[in-house]
Amino acid sequence: MQVFLKVWRQADAKSEGQFVTYTVENVTEDMSFFEMLDMLNNQLVLKGEEPIAFDHDCREGICGTCGLFINGRAHGPLRGITTCQLHMRSFNDGDSIVVEPWRAEAFPVIKDLIVDRTAFDRIMSAGGYISVNTGGVPDANTIPVPKPKADEAFDAAACIGCGACVATCKNSSAMLFVAAKVSHLALLPQGQVERKQRALNLIAAMDMEGFGACTNTGACEIECPKEISLVHIARLNREFLKASLI
Amino acid sequence: MVLDAKIPDGPLAEKWTRHRFDLKLVNPANKRKYNIIIVGTGLAGASAAASLAELGYNVNTFSYHESPRRAHSIAAQGGINAAKNYPNDGDSIFRLFYDTIKGGDYRSREANVYRLAEVSNAIIDQCVAQGVPFAREYGGLLDNRSFGGAQVSRTFYARGQTGQQLLLGAYSAFVRQMKSGKVKFHPRHEMLDLVLVDGHAKGIITRNLVTGEIRSHAADAVILATGGYGNVFFLSTNAMASNATAIWRAHKKGAFFANPCFTQIHPTCIPLSSDHQSKLTLMSESLRNDGRVWVPKKKGDSRSPNDIPEEERDYYLERIYPSFGNLVPRDVASRRAKEMCDTGHGVGPTGLAVYLDFKDVIARNGKQWVADKYGNLFDMYKQITGENPYDVPMRIYPAVHYTMGGLWVDYNLMSTIPGLFVLGEANFSDHGANRLGASALMQGLADGYFIIPYTIGDYLAKHPGGGTDTNQGSFKTTTQEVEEKLNQLLAVDGSQTVDEIHKKLGHILWEYVGMARNREGLEKALKLIPQLRETFWKEVKVPGTVNELNPELEKAGRVADFLELGELMARDALHREESCGGHFREEYQTEENEALRNDEQFTYVAAWEFRGPGEPAKLHKEDLIFENVELTTRSYK
Numbered sequence: 001m002q003v004f005l006k007v008w009r010q011a012d013a014k015s016e017g018q019f020v021t022y023t024v025e026n027v028t029e030d031m032s033f034f035e036m037l038d039m040l041n042n043q044l045v046l047k048g049e050e051p052i053a054f055d056h057d058c059r060e061g062i063c064g065t066c067g068l069f070i071n072g073r074a075h076g077p078l079r080g081i082t083t084c085q086l087h088m089r090s091f092n093d094g095d096s097i098v099v100e101p102w103r104a105e106a107f108p109v110i111k112d113l114i115v116d117r118t119a120f121d122r123i124m125s126a127g128g129y130i131s132v133n134t135g136g137v138p139d140a141n142t143i144p145v146p147k148p149k150a151d152e153a154f155d156a157a158a159c160i161g162c163g164a165c166v167a168t169c170k171n172s173s174a175m176l177f178v179a180a181k182v183s184h185l186a187l188l189p190q191g192q193v194e195r196k197q198r199a200l201n202l203i204a205a206m207d208m209e210g211f212g213a214c215t216n217t218g219a220c221e222i223e224c225p226k227e228i229s230l231v232h233i234a235r236l237n238r239e240f241l242k243a244s245l246i
Numbered sequence: 247m248v249l250d251a252k253i254p255d256g257p258l259a260e261k262w263t264r265h266r267f268d269l270k271l272v273n274p275a276n277k278r279k280y281n282i283i284i285v286g287t288g289l290a291g292a293s294a295a296a297s298l299a300e301l302g303y304n305v306n307t308f309s310y311h312e313s314p315r316r317a318h319s320i321a322a323q324g325g326i327n328a329a330k331n332y333p334n335d336g337d338s339i340f341r342l343f344y345d346t347i348k349g350g351d352y353r354s355r356e357a358n359v360y361r362l363a364e365v366s367n368a369i370i371d372q373c374v375a376q377g378v379p380f381a382r383e384y385g386g387l388l389d390n391r392s393f394g395g396a397q398v399s400r401t402f403y404a405r406g407q408t409g410q411q412l413l414l415g416a417y418s419a420f421v422r423q424m425k426s427g428k429v430k431f432h433p434r435h436e437m438l439d440l441v442l443v444d445g446h447a448k449g450i451i452t453r454n455l456v457t458g459e460i461r462s463h464a465a466d467a468v469i470l471a472t473g474g475y476g477n478v479f480f481l482s483t484n485a486m487a488s489n490a491t492a493i494w495r496a497h498k499k500g501a502f503f504a505n506p507c508f509t510q511i512h513p514t515c516i517p518l519s520s521d522h523q524s525k526l527t528l529m530s531e532s533l534r535n536d537g538r539v540w541v542p543k544k545k546g547d548s549r550s551p552n553d554i555p556e557e558e559r560d561y562y563l564e565r566i567y568p569s570f571g572n573l574v575p576r577d578v579a580s581r582r583a584k585e586m587c588d589t590g591h592g593v594g595p596t597g598l599a600v601y602l603d604f605k606d607v608i609a610r611n612g613k614q615w616v617a618d619k620y621g622n623l624f625d626m627y628k629q630i631t632g633e634n635p636y637d638v639p640m641r642i643y644p645a646v647h648y649t650m651g652g653l654w655v656d657y658n659l660m661s662t663i664p665g666l667f668v669l670g671e672a673n674f675s676d677h678g679a680n681r682l683g684a685s686a687l688m689q690g691l692a693d694g695y696f697i698i699p700y701t702i703g704d705y706l707a708k709h710p711g712g713g714t715d716t717n718q719g720s721f722k723t724t725t726q727e728v729e730e731k732l733n734q735l736l737a738v739d740g741s742q743t744v745d746e747i748h749k750k751l752g753h754i755l756w757e758y759v760g761m762a763r764n765r766e767g768l769e770k771a772l773k774l775i776p777q778l779r780e781t782f783w784k785e786v787k788v789p790g791t792v793n794e795l796n797p798e799l800e801k802a803g804r805v806a807d808f809l810e811l812g813e814l815m816a817r818d819a820l821h822r823e824e825s826c827g828g829h830f831r832e833e834y835q836t837e838e839n840e841a842l843r844n845d846e847q848f849t850y851v852a853a854w855e856f857r858g859p860g861e862p863a864k865l866h867k868e869d870l871i872f873e874n875v876e877l878t879t880r881s882y883k
């Protein structure tokens with residue numbers, strides 16, 4: 001099949017960007033979206049043109065490196081997957097496909113479709129952890145954790161930090177990302193000691209990085225490739241309120 | 247040079263304890279005077295960085311990723327082994343040690359493997375304290391499952407995402423030290439060379455992948471935790487950027503490379519669909535617990551699998567290995583699948599696949615039971631192939647997954663370059679000729695949390711810090727070499743892309759240095775690879791400039807290194823005239839087509855020394871001495 005791409009090209013953070021159109025021939029259904037871009041890039045290199053820069057690595061939906069805005073949706077038209085898991089069978093012959101980077105002030109464009117998400121690491125370093133040093137910890141079975149709690153903590157911990165929630169949010173809020181970590185650790189007995197300070201610190205760091213506030217639209221939950229629930233944002237709000245009151 | 251593994255004296259179970267006492271210590275107040283560089287921030291690198299920073303060292307870390315959480319450790323599915331014996335089924339440190347030595351087909355060091363088993367329990371404790379959400383029983387205690395190569399349940403897991411959860415645990419400890427200022431992280435920086443001062447590793451040269459800036463960094467010791475080299479095959483289950491550049495360039499500076507031909511081919515991956523395919527995806531080994539592997543008895547049978555009646559199917563693993571059946575180890579399952587396809591029984595459009603069928607388990611336990619257990623894997627399969635494995639059997643084929651070989655290290659994890667330490671998959675230390683499932687995560691974290699914090703102190707105490715800065719001669723000359731090499735890559739301006747040449751290298755290696763090897767094929771590879779390397783330096787086309795974000799230039803540098811490493815793999819495979827673990831030489835097999843070891847001649851680690859471009863590497867042998875286990879032939883019949 002043949003598809004028409006409209007791709008955001010931007011030389012670096014300081015330059016103005018623009019859409020450039022490409023026609024890609026001989027696309028097959030079993031190609032992934034990135035393999036289609038690989039093929040296009042190979043042709044561009046041979047023609048002496050600059051290939052399209054995009055972030056990707058594991059290509060199996062777990063590393064969180066990739067993330068494209070495709071036809072106005074984070075990670076493309078399907079739910080519950082990352083861009084690297086999207087295959088061309090989800091498109092039709094002759095389709096026009098608009099490809100953009102994540103757009104948020106806190107994620108400046110580095111080049112073309114690559115953005116800088118190091119703000120996420122800075123938020124995590126503000127308290128997205130339990131303060132234990134290596135060694136000197138109790139035996140793993142000392143503290144039982146009820147299975148439903150452990151399972152729910154896992155659901156939150158499944159966040160891959162791709163930033164789709166931010167990209168899709170009209171406020172560019174990182175609430176789902178922050179909520180996933182706060183919720184994961186607040187549900188576990190090990191996380192109780194620093195529970196209050198963690199909620200306050202992470203929210204403060206999120207604000208400082210320039211992410212917006214949450215207005216409960218719920219778009220993040222729809223676009224999250226790991227289908228992390230809005231319930232965790234509700235828990236974050238509760239954690240934050242409780243911590244602020246005392 | 248005589249290879250000294252520095253294995254401590256004394257009984258096996260006391261070696262590590264005694265050694266820890268014998269190691270010199272750095273006074274707590276003096277630790278802040280030492281600077282340590284860590285390249286790679288996956289499971290091994292991040293855990294080492296956090297642990298060393300907690301002790302008080304200044305740690306400078308580098309990754310080509312934007313964040314430590316992107317490392318490929320994150321993709322490990324199954325679990326992590328430990329000798330906790332929580333299920334009360336007879337496990338012990340000695341049993342974990344024994345299974346790992348046997349699984350590695352007796353080509354690893356007893357002392358290292360015993361230490362790995364010994365610290366395995368502390369890893370689980372550490373991860374739980376960090377908040378890693380391991381699977382639990384209804385009583386709230388930790389759950390275990392069984393894995394290949396063991397008769398006890400000792401694998402801790404977090405659904406099918408154990409690697410992710412362990413990496414995020416190490417990452418959390420890492421970012422905590424970033425906050426404290428003891429760890430400095432350089433995202434999107436690639437190490438392009440190692441700098442030696444008076445023969446010791448004292449720094450690295452990096453390229454900032456965003457701006458292209460080349461910079462020198464000095465330290466009192468350098469740690470490489472940069473993962474494996476499976477991408478030398480082009481197609482593998484590794485992430486796209488996984489590469490050998492850091493360890494290869496260290497090798498060229500004097501670090502010996504051990505057992506490069508020991509690569510693990512995982513039997514259950516989604517097969518190749520077309521020439522455009524960029525990577526292969528693993529389907530967890532756990533599927534073989536309930537799926538049955540078969541091929542049509544008739545050669546070239548093109549009927550749909552559901553139209554092939556039961557009596558015309560060959561469940562070949564169950565037929566050849568009645569006692570282990572579909573659960574034979576990875577190397578055996580892989581080789582048999584290849585054999586079936588080579589003899590014309592392969593299925594699917596390419597003929598390079600076998601069926602993994604869940605029909606019987608669905609009939610027995612129902613679709614929901616299967617969905618609860620394997621739902622995410624079935625979904626992943628459907629996403630990639632467009633076929634529904636609840637209705638038609640999965641098609642699977644072996645793929646390159648892990649590399650047991652790596653830089654040679656002694657018991658202290660130090661390479662043949664003083665001051666250069668190597669952790670995780672990047673070293674060769676613990677898995678011998680074949681790694682067991684759920685052991686990679688264990689080794690990465692053992693190295694990072696519990697071994698390097700002790701052993702690096704001994705080196706630092708003996709070599710007081712602070713003496714090196716980047717104005718010294720070797721930094722300047724090494725920087726110049728790095729810059730020249732980058733300019734050379736851009737100057738070729740040929741007519742083939744990096745990927746095109748990488749694919750050709752992958753074909754050669756897969757064909758002749760893959761699942762089954764023989765003298766003729768390996769000799770052929772030793773001719774073809776240097777030819778392809780020549781083609782690369784005449785024909786490669788790399789667009790753009792050095793001073794910008796340039797992914798093609800990054801790939802070109804890595805493929806240039808793969809073109810050299812591939813040759814060493816073939817040389818190593820040719821010299822090892824035996825079959826063991828993942829290394830199967832067709833000339834050396836039993837009448838029943840099983841691997842035939844030659845313990846008399848090859849019970850050693852092959853450590854290769856680089857002797858200049860175009861020169862064949864020189865072989866050094868470290869004899870493996872077994873005092874606690876008896877070398878036997880593995881049997882799974």
